[in-house]
Amino acid sequence: MFYIGIDVGKRHHEVGVIDEKGQPIGKTLRFENSKSGSEKLLEFFNQHQLAPDNSVIGLEATGHYWLSIFSFVHKLGFKTTVFNPLQSDSLRNFYLRKTKNDVKDAYLIAQVIRIDSPDETPFIKEDLLKLRHLERLRYSFVDQVSDIKRKVISLLDQVFPEYEQLFSDTFSKSSTEVLMNYTLPEDLLEIDPQELANLLQEASNGRYGESRALKKADQLRESTLNTFGITIGTDVFKLQIQLLLEQIQLIEKHLKEIEEVMIEISNRQKHYLTTITGISDVTACVILGEIGSIDRFERPEQLVAYAGLDASVHQSGDFNSSNTRISKRGSPYLRRAIWQAAFVASNHDPALSLYYQKLRKRGKAHGTAIGAVARKLTHIIFAILRDNKPYEPRPQLDT
Template sequence: MHGKAGPMIYAGIDIAKNDHVVGATDEHGRDASKPMKFANSAGGFDRCVAYLEGLAESKSDLMVGMEATGHYWLPLFCHLQNEGFSVVVINPIRTDAMRRFKGSSRVKTDMIDCVLIAETMRCGDFEPSRLGDESMMELRQLTRLHQELKESVANLKRQVITALDQVFPEYDSIFSDTFGESSKAFLKRCPTPEECLGIRADSLAGTLAKASHGKLGRKKADEIKSIAKGSCGMRMATSALSFQIKLLIDQIDFIERQAEEVEAKIREGIQEIEPLILTIPGIGHILGAQIVSEIGDIRRFHSAPAIVKYAGINPSVSQSGKFSSDDNHITKQGSPYLRRALYLAAMGQLKLKTPFYDYYAKKRADGKSHREALIAVSRKLVHVIYAVLSKQQPYDPNAAKSPELASRSE
């Protein structure tokens, strides 16, 4: 019993882009009201609030749940919380399990799914949800934006290389960094062998000298012209490929400038919110901000293994029930952003040869693959991160060497 005046009611909301559906069940699993569709709008939210207020004697007798479907759930979640409702977010995997248990059709039906969400809550298969304060949400938005910008740049660079492979296959031997300032200055001016040969050597030398701050000049210009003269690049559609490369380089420069602006805001944000994460070796401002913002309020998690599970780096269990943390694949059922950040943080530990490196070496000596050992380091790193954030104490290098910690993070 929940100890309230009236019977407990569980309301489930199936989330979509344009319309949502809300339905409810009581504490005995009986339908509490007919499901209702409402628009993803201010008016629709008001209809939802009116529906929910009619379900129970008081808001303390009502629990509202919704699936974390993309980003569409956030506005409604915030609205209902502001209205004083107790709202939780349900992992879609949980409702899928409930659907199988109930023997429902594999085809998703909004009117059925909202009740399945309610039933999932009634069975207690959920965890409390906290969005965190506004500054934490802003940091999360910034770190995700930064990651998207970096991925965009990487994609643009792949396109440049693809074009160069066609029109100027020898180009990767000219500069040590295809996307360094000198190389980009060259590509903006004459990305094809034909264009390069059409420019005077002293003019090209001037372009290189300016971009390299005097490190490159006539000698490099002559070298490039010699390579261009013997290029085996194709001679068809070179005008279009040249135009494409120039545009792509401009886009790379623009997005990289944007990424730098975002980085400045992230550095400022992590220093204000949780600078202690930066005391852990291998975790800089950007990575630290991503880890902290994706974890959110550390009070959401009762232990480090809970964060491991949230990140989806906990080992899966085979259908037979046999379990081995080293032999099984990770679940990948948690936050992909946090999982990626922890993986990168683990790689940083290896580069710096921190105490985690010995743990990695031990796993490799035990026959584990590089990836398996790195995931094991990620799990161990979570225990250190949890200790730093929950205790509000700087990183203790001795903790990373602790046998007790090693056994807990297996």
């Protein structure tokens, strides 16, 4: 049996081969991350008579650069294992620590495959790959919206600092419509109160009744008379606010489109993640996209580590910190989704809310308790995906 290690890079990869005794076979090959490079790799395989029935391949998941080479060797029929550097087991770590000479990474990866004989990495399904790209794009848009909103608030604080107190949500449909049409205090003074009330009624789809809309219009006008905002360069502030609000509207339109496609793809997977309190359709999409195949993980602890929710203990010499924090390694998208779900579950799930309350009574801080709920929730997610069964809360159990 031959063991093939591929060190993955952005533009170039390097491949090396060892035999059953761990001895290198020939020299390593450096090839481009391109079609011509893949043909060069195939020639390398043929040169050393490497085939799916006499060889296994290992490579590390470096960024997103590993996917194309993984797809290529998978189509050739090779048993291939993709390593997440954070999921390396104790034997691999032992081997790395004992390596003193300048062993090429390709040979090192091949040695790990030879010594540990890890399971084959399942090829990610097309739908799950689509989900991964869509949910990551969605998160980038969500963060963009949050950043733009902070900029709008900063501008309003300068030209109309009282405005933020007038609406429970500065970016509600009613408030946004007011800001788009009458951005500055002087703009509001020029409009008839009844006309402003009509705008509020229409923008709120009738949630503002006539009397309430008139009252809100009067409040707006009164605030403009007593505003302490700046009065120079206001035309530029007005332009900035309006353009930023337009950006928010456009991105939120894109978010809606992305989420519709995500949910449509997710529903084809026949999963039971949404039976868990706190996991919405969108959150389930993130979890499915980030995990891929649950067969990648043998134990729930591995999934916890992959999400970066495992504890990070600080120890040095005789000092051993009593405060532990989550490692925050692994997939930040998966960690973010599970953490948000844990926050909801801590308040509403029959079992997990009791677990959260028990931790709080023991003196645990809110964040520490949420982290513990997130880890327990990850165990539940692992079981649901592994067994393909819905979640059944068991609050009677001593957790």
